[in-house]
Amino acid sequence: PFKFEAPALAAVCSERVHLAGAANTLSFQADGSIHADNTDGLGLVADIEQGAGFALAGRDVLLVGAGGAAAGALGPLLAAGPRRVVVANRTLERAQALVQSHAALAALQKTELSAQSPQVLEQDFYLIINATASSLAGAEVPVPAHVLRPGSLAYDMMYGPAAESFLGWARQHGATPRDGLGMLVEQAAEAFRIWRGVRPPGPQVLAELRALMAAH
CATH class of the missing domain: 3.40.50.10860 (Leucine Dehydrogenase, chain A, domain 1)
Incomplete structure (x- = not known):
């Protein structure tokens, strides 16, 4: 805390x-x-790449949320070399601030980094990371289902019962679900x-x- x-x-x-x-x-x-x-963020990347077997280099990533969990994750995510990272948050200004603070690292990695509101997301992604407290609060998944593609990794930083709603949503739409217990360990x-x-x-x-x- x-x-x-x-x-x-x-x-x-x-x-x-x-x-x-x-x-x-x-x-x-x-x-x-x-x-x-x-x-x-190091723990998150280690669990995604080693635990789940999803390489990040050259991929499109959606990071949902712009609070402390997202801030801790974004730097190591960019260091892994994805092609594109979109930070989506209901309060767009917070997402924009997070993107701005990481702009130099994104440029160094040659990664396209941008901020969007969840309701205007149009493309699908290789990896979707839920860094919000929506699962803990029992709220609806904060992004539309079309952000998932078949075989996408849908990762919730929560684990245990708190992650079940997001993981169930991912399964329902053909994605590979994973909770954040591996991130905790790593x-x-x-x-x-x-x-x-x-x-x-x-x-x-x-x-x-x-x-x-x-x-x-």
Whole structure:
């Protein structure tokens, strides 16, 4: 809950923190200084590419939402080299602000980056990421079904029962659904690497975690 306040504690912030305006990992250095990083987007990309087997390079991506979750994800998404990223949000100004803050990185990656209102989306996408709280609130899916193409990956950052409405919508329209449990595991693995210098095997941990959840 204090991701946006955490950077103020740090002497050094990573570029990911500067872009997202938030930190989820603080590490304490030998000289007593605090370094801040944001591993959320790294975890998301790792789960999409390694866990789900969907390569991002050269693809079209729809990022739904423009809050803290979307801000933490956009930088690492762009670094993965997609052809195009559209940020869609009900409040268009927030999406435009997020796009503007990442414009230099998008230009460096030669990725087309734009903001749109969900109701005017016309094309379909290889990957749709729900970074809103719509699933948690039980609200309708915030984008029209035609953004999905057969075989698209529809990814909800939520997991467990909170993600079921979005995942069910994805299945109904022929997309491949995936919840955000893998993102949770992978961002924690990256934080562990920062702290301990060793990265736990995310896919193995995820498989064990899903088995434990299924047993209960």
